[in-house]
Amino acid sequence: MHHQRSFRKASAHCTTGCRWVSSSGSNGGRQIPHSSDRMFLWAGGNERRSIYQKVREYDVLDKKKTVTALKAGEDRAILLGLGMVVLSIMMYFVLGIPILRSYSDRVWTDETSCTVVNSTIACDVNCSYGCGTECRRYSRYPCLQVFVSLNSSGKVVQLLHNEETHDSNPECFYIPKCRKDYAATRVVVQNISEHLRSQHTVQCFVDPTDRTDSAILTQIYGRVAVFHSLFWPTCTLIGGTVIIAMVKLTQYLSIMCEGVSRIKR
Template identity: 60%
Template structure:
């Protein structure tokens, strides 16, 4: 009986020790389980902040690229005023020479007709030479349109004649002129970068910048509200 009682006492002691060790280990496990969501939440907040900063930096880089390309060309253009031009005279003056690539270090000559058009601007009443856009004015100021040089000269001739026929049908066309009379003898049919092109080029970088700033603002606001709620809970205790 003594041995049985001692064995029962030892078994009871071991069970009490196990229960004590269980109750001692349980709070530590709860603390670890609580730390896991907090750590995951902080990692998610850090990723969101990095995403917002990346969007802001990307938008700044896009603004820089647009500033030295589209915005610079738009601001340097002298033809800023839009008006209505009436065709006064349209004629083929001569054949212009051009060269096209036929392979590596290979260039061949071709020709296209030079269409010269004079128009009268209704808003000012002055007569000027019509040019397609700023690039055409820089490459060949005498011709309305400079087609891409290619082997088939008849195709380029057909393109120019098609433009001439359209101008004969539509005597009045929208155009751009220089209000300061610096380029009074030249009128543009279209602009490479107009108001709509500038707006669309700046719209998406602005959306990206706003989105990145909102992401960072929302993360900071969430962190502030979380800290404030913890302080309120501590104050109530």
């Protein structure tokens, strides 16, 4: 009877197609998984590992792309900062130093009130203008002479437009651009003369040492010109230096953070 029951149980197990087999003895009646199930579990584990590796590779690739983009941005920022520093140095040499030197060497430093005594066109002065490559033509412009009386001392001196007028032609108040049309130039000079007569009193700059018998109406190399010639190069220099310093600070902090994260791992 015992053998018949065992045979029925075994046949029942076979007919149902169960993948579990019973064993006796040392296993104590425990069920052991079939070999095909073990292969399925192993294949599933490999699949999970391959998916994890792909995700890991994508993460590493994204990190590499991010690092590359950040590196390129940092390089551009450093180049921008260096360019600004170089530009500021060039501006110092081209604008700042010459204007500052002209400001220190200027003669007409004191500002005073001047009364216009006489404003007339004295004569015509010959001039030349360009008409193309290696081509020069000649014309003329009216020489306007203006005399003023200094209200501070009562001295009568000749009035000039600015420092460059004194260097070009100290006999004329204003030197217009040489043109082919002399009539148009004369109209411009006459308008200036009438404007000075209508004002009667103007502010002018004089030489306090009385080395020159002239005064100027406007200053080219005044305090405003010196301020702008030094202010903008200084701002450019500071901006370029700050950009370079910020990039270097960011790189230093990123290296520190990376070292701390490695220590924690």
